[in-house]
Amino acid sequence: MKIRRYFNRASVAALITAMGAVPTLADEAADGLARATEIIESHRAVPVYEPAGEAFDIRKVAEGKKMLSIPNTSANQFLKGIIQREIAVGKEIGLEVREWENQGNPNQWVQGIEYAIANDFDIVDLISGVNPAVVEPQIEAAREAGVKVFTSHFYDPSQPANELLAGDLPVSFYGQGYILGNWMIYKTGGDARAIVVKSDEVPPTAPLVQGIHDALTENCAKCEILQEINVGITEWGTKIQPSLQSALLANPTANYVIPIYDSMSQFVVPAVELTGKSETVKIATSNGTPFVLDFIREGQVEMDIGESLDWIARATIDGYMRGLAGLPMPKDIGVPYYLFDESNIETAGVPAVPNKGYGDDYVKGFHKSWMME
Incomplete structure (x- = not known):
């Protein structure tokens, strides 16, 4: 997302000066409220899918591959939901996905990577919260064993990714x-x-x-x-x-x-x-x-x-499979933000489910990008 570009206090002040106007505190407050309102309203529309790159045969890339997803803790329901969707999406394309259950102890993250190496996994997914800096020796061992370690939904685009990683999918x-x-x-x-x-x-x-x-x-x-x-x-x-x-x-x-x-x-x-x-x-x-x-x-x-958990799962797998295929990985995970409040919460399901409320065009979009149509 490029939210920073929309409004900047310095640019607004420069514009006012150029116009020859002297703003009052009331004017500044009203302008600020107007800017905030515009930003919020821009995130009320149902998100639109945009391909992360050229179409490719994802099933051909995924065939026979295995991925181990390691959350920062299995108690985090957000991450648990993403991994559940990764498992389901994996079945669609022939990728075996498993979760490494843990209670947030870094020693358990270490054990997860070691398990992936010992059991011939192709990918380790350090998902949202597992800091690569804490497990660098294991990442190095994975590289030597031919296991690619990625991160998803962990870094902000402003933060450089750990150099030992095979790739990363940041989010704003x-x-x-x-x-x-x-x-x-x-x-x-x-x-x-x-x-x-x-x-x-x-x-x-x-x-x-x-x-x-x-x-x-x-x-x-x-x-x-x-x-x-x-x-x-x-x-x-x-x-x-x-x-x-x-x-x-x-x-x-x-x-x-x-x-x-x-x-x-x-x-x-x-x-x-x-x-x-x-x-x-x-x-x-x-x-x-x-x-x-x-x-x-x-x-x-x-x-x-x-953030649609299903969309995140698909975008994560999409990015990783592009990396395995030798294609450019996306610069970010590419999952749009969508605001839920009392006005639209019923669209998320009763009770809410991970992939409702965001429309279904993105699923069709991924299938087209993956040559599944």
């Missing part, structure tokens, strides 16, 4: 943060006061949180981040709820909580409810995990930036 985490920041501006009319829940140990956290800050800086001088709560992945279940309850009591003017990864919401929602803030504090997040979409329908979460 900055863009997610920028949308979240502008959502708060849009919904509060320019009066957002937020608490952000994050995990700094995950490299994509930094650009995502920066996107939130930049949105507020560019489009809402009055808005502010009251507090940032940093919780390690393995501690989400024990620390998010009590930490957030304390933060909400310490910041009584807060009107938003932003759990930057939506699987955090299972611990955020109880914290907001137990502090009696459900009417005054809204929750906006990103990823589009089905159980969080159900929270929207139930009125517990206001908005989730949806």
Whole structure:
């Protein structure tokens, strides 16, 4: 995504100066709200599929191949959903896909790569959260054994990928943060006061949180981040709820909580409810995990930036198979963002499912790109 290009405070100021106008604070606030509104409305249309490159016979490339997907933790329902769809898509094209179950311990990631080497896998998929820097000796061993190690949905395009990888499929985490920041501006009319829940140990956290800050800086001088709560992945279940309850009591003017990864919401929602803030504090997040979409329908979460788990699975496999075929890999994973809120949440299914609400043209698009039509 190229969200940065749409609006920039410096360019707006230069335009005003060139026009000979002196903006008032009210003018700046109104302009910022208008920009935020335009950004939000641009993500309400059902996403459109765009091919990642030339068409190729994916079944020919995938035949007899095996892929081991290693999530940062199998407790993360967003990643679990992607891998389930990878397994299903693999069956469509003749690729055997398995998940390496783990509880977020780096030693378990090491064991997963070692298992892939010992069992003649062709691909290791380090999916969203497994930091290649932590397992570099194993990646080197995999390379020597002819096993290609890729990452997907891990790096922001602004971040250089680990040089030992066979390839990577980044996603604009900055863009997610920028949308979240502008959502708060849009919904509060320019009066957002937020608490952000994050995990700094995950490299994509930094650009995502920066996107939130930049949105507020560019489009809402009055808005502010009251507090940032940093919780390690393995501690989400024990620390998010009590930490957030304390933060909400310490910041009584807060009107938003932003759990930057939506699987955090299972611990955020109880914290907001137990502090009696459900009417005054809204929750906006990103990823589009089905159980969080159900929270929207139930009125517990206001908005989730949806990424079709099925679309991510197809785009991931598409990119990796292109790499195996000697074709250029896409510069990013290419999965559009789509906003779910009370106005369209029913389209995600009741209960929500990973691949509903995004239309089905993208499936046809992938089949055409894969010469399956």
